[in-house]
């Protein structure tokens with residue numbers, strides 16, 4: 001584990017390069033190209049889903065890499081690196097930081113966040129990032145030894161605010177109360193919003209769809225132009 005990773009990403013933009021199987025850009029080759037483009041544009045880090053995408057990006061890009069593995073399990077709502085198995089594969093694929101759902105919802109296989117954090121910390125080969133949706137979840141993750149908190153899940157749990165833009169209140173309150181870095185992530189669509197995230201206390205800003213999902217970008221244009229009549 002390399003804590004200088006954190007210094008490398010401070011104050012910059014991390015680009016999340018993800019496409020699910022049902023999306024037009026799905027495929028590791030395309031995601032690696034996205035990551036190369038992000039690096040050329042000045043990104044300080046990459047966030048990627050699945051061991052194959054992580055390995056493909058690692059081979060092409062020399063930036064700190066946040067890895068996760070989205071996988072559905074019956075009977076649990078948790079899908080971002082839900083179990084130890086996915087976390088270990090993500091690390092094996094070359095991620096420097098492993099991102100896990102750290103919401104308070106029940107996990108698959110009866111695993112708990114506490115034991116997952118303890119096991120991954122004792123391996124010591126990757127930093128742990130907690131994808132949370134509330135201040136309480138963030139503070140709990142910090143207590144469990146996570147090195148980074150990210151606002152990723154705000155708006156995606158039924159008990160967090162459902163809004164179109166970033167959760168600035170969460171960024172502000174968590175940054176004020178936590179002693180580990182808070183990354184702003186989720187629905188950051190404009191440069192002004194990214195600046196506002198930093199003003200709210202974010203250590204780093206993670207941007208996904210606004211850069212790497214052209215279907216979302218197109219839709220924002222088409223919806224807006226149509227709404228202007």
Ligand SMILES: CC(=O)N[C@H](C=O)[C@@H](O)[C@H](O)[C@H](O)COP(=O)(O)O
Nearest residue numbers: 016152156186187188207208209210
């Ligand atoms: C909730 C969830 O599953 N978030 C995922 C986490 O890895 C990704 O689908 C998002 O693209 C990422 O968080 C970046 O957010 P945005 O694409 O809104 O900039």
